[in-house]
Amino acid sequence: EVFPVSQDGVQSLVRKFPNYSNKITVKRLGTFSTNTISKFNRDKLYIVSCSIVRKVKRLDLLIEALAELEKKEVPYHWTHIGDGPEFQRIKKLAQNKLNMENVHFTRFLKNQDVINWYKDNYVTVFINISASEGVPVSIMEAMSMQIPIIATDVGGTGEIVENNKNGFLLPENCSVHEIVDALLKLKKMSIEDYNSLRHNAFSTW
Numbered sequence: 001e002v003f004p005v006s007q008d009g010v011q012s013l014v015r016k017f018p019n020y021s022n023k024i025t026v027k028r029l030g031t032f033s034t035n036t037i038s039k040f041n042r043d044k045l046y047i048v049s050c051s052i053v054r055k056v057k058r059l060d061l062l063i064e065a066l067a068e069l070e071k072k073e074v075p076y077h078w079t080h081i082g083d084g085p086e087f088q089r090i091k092k093l094a095q096n097k098l099n100m101e102n103v104h105f106t107r108f109l110k111n112q113d114v115i116n117w118y119k120d121n122y123v124t125v126f127i128n129i130s131a132s133e134g135v136p137v138s139i140m141e142a143m144s145m146q147i148p149i150i151a152t153d154v155g156g157t158g159e160i161v162e163n164n165k166n167g168f169l170l171p172e173n174c175s176v177h178e179i180v181d182a183l184l185k186l187k188k189m190s191i192e193d194y195n196s197l198r199h200n201a202f203s204t205w
Contacts, residue, residue, distance in 0.1 A: 003027035006135045006156025014017045030139045031205070038123040038145040040198075043149050044075035045187055046122040048147075049104050050114065050138045051085030051130070058129050060093055065141060065179035067097045072180075074187060075103055081117065083108040092156055114141075123166070133157050143205040148197040166200040 002024045004010050014021045040046065047066075051057045058082065069076050078098075080090075087107070094103050108115065126142035128151040139149055143160070149167030151157045152174055163169040168182040171185035186194070 001025065005029045006160055008156040009134065010158060029135060029137060031137060031144055034144055036115060036119050036145045038118055038147050040124055041122045044077060045129055046076045046124040047076055048081065048123050050081040051128065052062045052082050053087040053090055055086060056131050058131055059090045061129055061176065062179065063094050064128065064176045065183065068176060069097040069183065070099060071138055074184065078102060079106065079113055081106045081109055087118045101138050105116050118145055125150055127180060130154060135141050135160060140205060146198040146202045148159065148201050159205055
């Protein structure tokens, strides 16, 4: 038996090995309850991303989107949790493109420290614009804390992120404009609609 964590993985394997389709079944990963509900504040967009810092995560594209927010004078604060081979390049790019008063890199944190960070800080949205994914545990974890999601429709991400229900699902090869547009929708959203996203994120989890 083979147990991919996403339906996308099942379909990929069945296409490649049709004679073994009866042996391939999706078995979800998941996260344990953190007993944490994120805090939020409407004074600015509190954006968080959590991943290893590699090219596939496309943090450079996110930085370009944040630079557009600054041009539009939209108040925000971005925190990235994680480290990796591209960290110094991404940090330098952020320093060149962004006002670093709006940016915080935590570097690597252990899982419990990540949970503690969520407990202690405001979060408006979790963002993942990766070029490739399975079903991101980092997204599940954020949803368990009632955090809406902006993510690219890659791998199994679209199996848990539903557009306009618990966040915004972007095309695989999304543009800077599309990322900015999703962030601005969150910024302009009524408190009732935003709370609905939060509730739906938790319900999905």
